[in-house]
Amino acid sequence: MAESVQAPDLASDGARTPSEDPEGEHSCPEDAGQPLNEEDEALSPTMAGFKHENVESLYELLENLGSGHFGVVRKCREKTSGTYYASKFIKTRKCKGSRLGLDREQVEREVSILQQLQHPSIMRLHDVFAxxxxxxxxxxxxxxxELFDFIAEKEALSEAEAIEFLEQILEGVAYMHSHHIAHFDLKPENIMLLEKKMPSPKIKIIDFGLAQKIEDGVTFKSLCGTPQYIAPEVINYEPLTSATDMWSIGVITYILLSGISPFQGETDPETLTNVASGNYEFDDRYFKETSEMAKDFIRELLVKEPKDRMTAVECLVHPWIKPLNRKQVVNRSRSSINMKNFKKFNARRKWKLSYNMVSACNRLCRMGLLCNQLKAEENLRQCESDQEDEPTSPVSLLRRRRSSCS
Structure with missing residues (x-):
């Protein structure tokens, strides 16, 4: 049985030097810049295709886009093509027991998954250096x-317009699942727009830090995720499948249409209890303008039994997504999302993310981990939570967030 460990968000992890080890007890040779040799690569089959030369020989490094605990993200330009990319520098642990950096196998797993995914709705990996x-x-x-930020700027949005975004998400998820890969962390923070100022913005699903290859005969369990978006089987520590992603799609759709979360409680334990019960309702105060087809779509996803949920492929042919007749088309266009309430939800969500980020930076500074960095960078909003060493339990699932530059 394959079981997961808490996986910090690679996009949000910032750089630290070996000398900044707060414990000072795990010293390793200073070999950060030394390339791996053939013997090193042979020990890790997933390293195939990694480049071991200096990244600056092929890319021009430009301005910083963000930083966190284990790395920094910089805009860069490929010298041969002139194309711009985001370069994510990730510190990895140089020896067992070190608390500096991410576990190398974890990073390699995410890289391996991204290498298998080539779809317009999924973030693409262009190159890897090690x-x-x-x-x-x-x-x-x-x-x-973020998609939710883009929508929150609008004065009104019909269900038909919202479906244009949901359809792209579903196409990306269906492709992912067809390759036996589950994301396991679908939430608004991980659904982005490639470009904002274009007639029909393109969706991009990001952050595959918790993603897993689902293999036949191998049971995978995990207690990781964001409380209000995780499925009951996560809380109950039961085997996870691609159906776990579909529950998250149901929650995202519910929020998008109403501006409220179906299971959100006052505390994380309360939220987890609500999710485990699987009980929710369509309150007329928030769903007055919602079509019955949309409610049916959600009902087919927020089902406690994973095997009874719609798959991504089935979602794409549901009448709400793909109307069967003219009447259904008209119903969609006349129904709308609760924009007033959605704006309030998104504002609360952004405030909570900002509050958590500043709190995390303050905590790390008290631990002596970020003092040097904070002197150089006054903008706390670029700092992210370090959850690497925190325990994971069914009643304290840790929120994971993406960097603003992912």
Whole structure:
């Protein structure tokens, strides 16, 4: 049985030097910049295709886009093509027991998954560089911001317009699942726009830090995720499948249409209890303008039994997504999302993310981990939570967030 460990968000992890080890007890040779040799690569089959030269020989490094605990993200330009990308520098652990950097196998797993996914709705990995203590991921430059932020700027949005975005998400998820890969962390923060200022913005699903290859005969369980978006089987520590992603799609759709979360409680334990019960309702105060087809779509996803949920392929042919007649088309166009309430939800969501980020930076500074960095960078909003060493339990599932530059 394959079981997961808490996986910090690679996009939000910032750089630290070996000398900044707060414990000072795990010293390793200073080999961060030394390339791996053939013997090193042979020990890790997933390293195939990684480049071991200096990234600056092929890319011009430009301004910083963001930073966190284990790395920094910089805009870069490929010298041969002139194309712009985002380069994510990730510190990896140089020896067992070190608390500096991410576990190398974890990073390699995410890279391996991204290498298998080539779809317009999924963030693309262009190149990978590796040394003994650092990895550099050259990623598609996604500059349009979060989908929910984009929608919150609108005065009105019909269900038909919202479906244009949901359809792209579903197409990406269906493709992912067809390759036996589950994301396991679908939420608004991980659904971005490639570019904001275009007639029909393109969706990009990001952050595959918790993603897993689902293999026949192998049971996978995990207690990781964001409380209000995870499925009951996560809380109950039961086997996870691609159906786990479909529950998250149901929650996202519910929020998009109403501006409220179906299971959100006052505390994380309360939220998890609500999710485990699977009980929710369509309150007329928030769903007055919602079509019955949309409610049926959600009902087919927020089902406690994973095997009874619609698959992504089935979602794409549901009458709400793909109307069967003219009457259904008219119903969609006349129904709308609750924009007033949605704006309030998104504002609360953004405030909570900002509050958590500043709190995390303050905590790390008290631990002596970020003092040097904070002196150089006054903008706390670029700092992200370090959850690497926190325990994971059914009643304290840790929120994971993407960097604003992912």
């Amino acid at each position: 040394s003994k203590a650092e990895m550099v991921l050259i990623l598609e430059l996604i500059s349009g911001g």
